[in-house]
Amino acid sequence: MGKVRKGIEVSIAIADAVKQADVDVIAAYPITPQTHIVEHLAEIVAEGELDAEFIPVDSEHSAMSVCCGSAAVGARTFTSTSSQGLALMSEIFFIAAAMRLPMVMALANRSLSGPLSIWNDHTDVMMVRDAGWIHIFTENGQEAYDNTFCAFRISEDPKVMLPVAVNLDGFILTHMIEPIEYEDDELINQYLPKFEMKNALHPDKPVSMGCFAMPEIYTEAQMNREQGVVNSYPRILKAWEEWGNLTGRHYKPIETYRADDAEYCIVTMGSYGETASEVVDTLREQGEKVGLVKIRLWRPFPFEEFRKAVLGKKHLIVIDRAISFGGPGGPVALELRSALYKKKGAPAIVNYIAGLAGRDVSRKDFTNIILEGKKKAASRDTDGFTLYGLRG
Amino acid sequence: MAKPMDQITWQELEIGAVVVEIGNARQYETGSWRSERPIVDKKQCIRCGVCWLFCPDMSIVRASEGHFEANLTYCKGCGICAKECPVGCIKMVSEEE
Numbered sequence: 001m002g003k004v005r006k007g008i009e010v011s012i013a014i015a016d017a018v019k020q021a022d023v024d025v026i027a028a029y030p031i032t033p034q035t036h037i038v039e040h041l042a043e044i045v046a047e048g049e050l051d052a053e054f055i056p057v058d059s060e061h062s063a064m065s066v067c068c069g070s071a072a073v074g075a076r077t078f079t080s081t082s083s084q085g086l087a088l089m090s091e092i093f094f095i096a097a098a099m100r101l102p103m104v105m106a107l108a109n110r111s112l113s114g115p116l117s118i119w120n121d122h123t124d125v126m127m128v129r130d131a132g133w134i135h136i137f138t139e140n141g142q143e144a145y146d147n148t149f150c151a152f153r154i155s156e157d158p159k160v161m162l163p164v165a166v167n168l169d170g171f172i173l174t175h176m177i178e179p180i181e182y183e184d185d186e187l188i189n190q191y192l193p194k195f196e197m198k199n200a201l202h203p204d205k206p207v208s209m210g211c212f213a214m215p216e217i218y219t220e221a222q223m224n225r226e227q228g229v230v231n232s233y234p235r236i237l238k239a240w241e242e243w244g245n246l247t248g249r250h251y252k253p254i255e256t257y258r259a260d261d262a263e264y265c266i267v268t269m270g271s272y273g274e275t276a277s278e279v280v281d282t283l284r285e286q287g288e289k290v291g292l293v294k295i296r297l298w299r300p301f302p303f304e305e306f307r308k309a310v311l312g313k314k315h316l317i318v319i320d321r322a323i324s325f326g327g328p329g330g331p332v333a334l335e336l337r338s339a340l341y342k343k344k345g346a347p348a349i350v351n352y353i354a355g356l357a358g359r360d361v362s363r364k365d366f367t368n369i370i371l372e373g374k375k376k377a378a379s380r381d382t383d384g385f386t387l388y389g390l391r392g
Numbered sequence: 393m394a395k396p397m398d399q400i401t402w403q404e405l406e407i408g409a410v411v412v413e414i415g416n417a418r419q420y421e422t423g424s425w426r427s428e429r430p431i432v433d434k435k436q437c438i439r440c441g442v443c444w445l446f447c448p449d450m451s452i453v454r455a456s457e458g459h460f461e462a463n464l465t466y467c468k469g470c471g472i473c474a475k476e477c478p479v480g481c482i483k484m485v486s487e488e489e
Contacts (some may be wrong), residue, residue, distance in 0.1 A: 099410075216397045216398040217409075223402035224402045
């Protein structure tokens with residue numbers, strides 16, 4: 001078959017990737033804007049194109065519970081959700097990571113209620129930032145398709161054994177029709193061999209999972225988890241490297257665009273990277289020495305790579321897609337300020353929160369943010385955050 | 393557990409804190425939680441086994457004489473046995489007495 005380039009909706013491409021990954025169990029509850037992913041998967045299974053159990057559940061809480069059960073027996077497991085769905089599954093979401101159960105979630109990022117909104121921002125994923133999952137952010141459909149495979153590879157790595165969320169911006173990516181390069185099934189099978197899980201539930205070798213822990217052992221269990229997430233880092237790099245070798249498409253935890261010789265940079269996460277890179281080009285033509293830094297890996301956070309990319313820059317303009325009420329800024333800026341604290345050559349951080357609940361952030365808006373942010377940095381107005389485009 | 397719980401290091405835990413040793417809950421002696429203990433009047437006991445059936449911790453055992461009594465290493469003193477006993481032969485007695 002070889003590579004095939006298709007013009008296709010990103011949600012459908014993700015469902016096709018799940019099929020190519022030959023998953024065993026899919027448990028999901030439809031929610032906008034993730035719906036097309038699970039609808040298409042239901043169809044694929046019903047048509048007999050994929051030999052898997054598609055378990056229609058009564059809620060997201062049940063979806064994640066089913067996923068934990070299937071992952072516990074070593075079945076390749078997929079789910080997908082958004083916003084309120086993620087909120088409803090959050091109890092079990094944390095447990096999936098604590099029990100170190102490999103599974104992949106396509107997380108179609110959407111704002112949390114209230115006010116009720118179905119549109120895109122990052123408030124849902126930030127709610128579960130500390131759950132212990134690996135979080136990958138994607139910028140376009142191709143990245144979402146590719147990282148579905150990489151996510152399974154990472155998740156099932158015996159040295160990782162963690163659930164992985166592939167974040168993609170709701171509507172902006174999920175409902176976009178893009179040219180996407182599909183890989184050959186043979187290549188996928190090579191990249192993603194059959195999964196054998198150590199300590200899987202099996203009657204021949206009984207184990208207990210999800211036991212309670214007294215104060216005497218809880219701290220040790222948390223450190224075990226912390227090290228699990230931290231130690232997943234080199235394995236994530238390896239999974240991306242091998243994917244790059246096979247397909248020619250390479251991924252890194254921190255990706256930069258025209259940043260090497262830039263005096264200052266804008267920092268984005270998710271689909272905003274595409275628009276931002278075009279604006280960087282335009283501003284470069286006008287003589288602005290601006291570059292772009294994109295965070296692909298949110299957990300484990302790539303501290304060293306981030307510092308390598310930005311130390312020595314004059315300032316950073318960080319775009320957040322979520323608000324932390326009464327807090328010091330958006331979650332990304334908060335993280336980056338912390339990563340740079342007391343580092344030599346650390347740039348000041350100007351934080352904008354933009355595009356909440358799908359409010360459009362156009363090229364013009366990026367230009368405004370970059371130029372206004374530069375002025376703020378020059379006048380040392382770098383505390384807190386600015387809600388971009390706020391009326392009143 | 394190869395080691396008591398308060399001596400295990402984080403490195404020694406299985407991934408996901410999976411317990412691979414079967415039945416090691418036995419090593420966790422919940423009897424220390426107890427503030428009251430069940431005392432069985434073995435003359436009154438009709439040996440029906442209702443207490444054994446209802447005990448949530450499987451701490452009721454059958455004594456060699458045929459009646460039932462609590463294994464105080466594990467009995468948490470919840471009092472369910474006393475509540476359920478059809479002849480009222482189990483009394484909860486304060487540990488301070």
